[in-house]
Amino acid sequence: MGNKPPVKKIAIFGSTGSIGRQALDVIASHPDIFYPAVLTAQNNEDLLIMQALKFKPNIVVIGDEKKSNKVKQALATTDTKVYVGETALEEVAAMDCYDMMLAAIVGFAGLKPTLQAVESGKAIALANKETLVVAGDYVMKRAVENKVPIIPVDSEHSAIFQCLVGETRNKIEKVILTASGGPFLGRKPNFLVNVKRDHALQHPNWSMGAKISVDSATLMNKGLEMIEAKWLFNLRPDQIQVVIHPQSILHSFVQFEDGSIKAQMGLPDMKLPIQYALAFPYRIANRFPRYDYKKPNALTFEEPDIKTFRNLSLATEALNKGGNLPSVLNAANEIAVYAFLRNRIGFLDMTDLIERTMEKIPFIAQPSLEEYFDSDAEARNFAASLIKL
Ligand code: NAD
Ligand code: MG
Numbered sequence: 001m002g003n004k005p006p007v008k009k010i011a012i013f014g015s016t017g018s019i020g021r022q023a024l025d026v027i028a029s030h031p032d033i034f035y036p037a038v039l040t041a042q043n044n045e046d047l048l049i050m051q052a053l054k055f056k057p058n059i060v061v062i063g064d065e066k067k068s069n070k071v072k073q074a075l076a077t078t079d080t081k082v083y084v085g086e087t088a089l090e091e092v093a094a095m096d097c098y099d100m101m102l103a104a105i106v107g108f109a110g111l112k113p114t115l116q117a118v119e120s121g122k123a124i125a126l127a128n129k130e131t132l133v134v135a136g137d138y139v140m141k142r143a144v145e146n147k148v149p150i151i152p153v154d155s156e157h158s159a160i161f162q163c164l165v166g167e168t169r170n171k172i173e174k175v176i177l178t179a180s181g182g183p184f185l186g187r188k189p190n191f192l193v194n195v196k197r198d199h200a201l202q203h204p205n206w207s208m209g210a211k212i213s214v215d216s217a218t219l220m221n222k223g224l225e226m227i228e229a230k231w232l233f234n235l236r237p238d239q240i241q242v243v244i245h246p247q248s249i250l251h252s253f254v255q256f257e258d259g260s261i262k263a264q265m266g267l268p269d270m271k272l273p274i275q276y277a278l279a280f281p282y283r284i285a286n287r288f289p290r291y292d293y294k295k296p297n298a299l300t301f302e303e304p305d306i307k308t309f310r311n312l313s314l315a316t317e318a319l320n321k322g323g324n325l326p327s328v329l330n331a332a333n334e335i336a337v338y339a340f341l342r343n344r345i346g347f348l349d350m351t352d353l354i355e356r357t358m359e360k361i362p363f364i365a366q367p368s369l370e371e372y373f374d375s376d377a378e379a380r381n382f383a384a385s386l387i388k389l
Helices: 018-029 045-055 065-074 086-093 108-118 132-143 155-164 210-218 220-233 273-281 313-322 325-341 349-360 369-387
Strands: 008-013 034-041 059-062 082-083 100-103 125-126 151-154 171-177 240-244 251-256 261-265
Touching: 008 018, 008 086, 008 108, 008 273, 018 034, 018 045, 018 065, 018 100, 034 045, 034 086, 045 059, 045 065, 045 082, 059 065, 059 086, 065 082, 082 086, 100 108, 100 220, 100 273, 108 125, 108 132, 125 273, 132 151, 132 220, 132 325, 132 369, 151 155, 151 220, 151 273, 155 171, 155 220, 155 251, 155 261, 155 273, 210 220, 210 325, 210 349, 220 313, 220 325, 273 313, 273 349, 273 369, 313 325, 313 349, 325 349, 325 369, 349 369
Parallel strands: 008 034, 008 100, 034 059, 059 082, 100 125, 125 151, 171 240
Antiparallel strands: 171 251, 251 261
């Protein structure tokens, strides 16, 4: 194996999002290594068109049918084919025109295309954590059966993955996921009750899409990441811990059986884990800013306040009980965040909505894939009925 990776054709599902745009920055810096063969977007057609004119993919998919004529017209004189609608995502995911899918759609909508890529034998760079939260056992089983690597993009899981390279024979005692604590670190319910959308979207360290920004503010993001870690690294729930690390420099750490701890460090910049996942097993040179350890900036760690940020407790319950509970948690959370972003419910109401939905939907210990989908739909309907969406 030389130092230069072979050319890889990447399908970016969700190319107009925060992860998708940063992935295209990475690709633009290494046109000799990566070619974005597929780009998809739900409704930001202007950005999709600009991306397509610049990167000349084989295929673009626009989800919203109302936007399709504009995309088709804009790309009529190019070699890029335009596909339209939700089912096109799965159709394109099954095609041979790419080697690796960057799964960067947000939420449950990312599950079906990602699963289709797994079934089609494509490597996965996984940003869409909801895929594993909803149906982690099924997705990982099919990935093993299809010999498909799933390389995490989420910074914490990328850190753990990097710590585990070369450690296949060695047992993990536990993994510790770091959390920045989000914009409301140290705040109490009397403050949180009045928090509005714009404040919740102001993350101190990371610039991200709206849904994950709210999830970071409620700590649900860390809860989803605990479940993601369980499936990615085949861990028991009691092996997964969370620590607040407000500086976001240590991106997570692994403690092995001998007590030794390995961590991965760097500035909070998603381009690094994105590039690592796209290029794995290679590391490629880049000009990203470097962490300056000589600056006086203490790295600190503290326990999460789970009494205030109860979403983390609900997610831990879903992690421990398993079955369809994580998919119910995820669906209710998607509805809650959607409603909060539209100022329909308050910050703390999100937790109540999720809790009531988890109590309501019947528990299934070992769901089939269909039952995961059914649980998602039932939970969504019930949660939406509580706020009359
Ligand atoms: P985003 O909202 O910025 O972008 C989402 C992308 O998905 C867009 O391209 C959008 O067009 C597409 N999309 C949205 N709804 C869709 C639907 N129903 N069908 C098809 N496509 C749809 O989100 P993001 O912040 O880039 O996050 C993407 C995923 O990556 C999420 O699962 C998130 O948890 C994960 N992630 C993001 C970050 C980050 O820094 N942004 C970090 C770690 C993990
Ligand atoms: Mg993360």
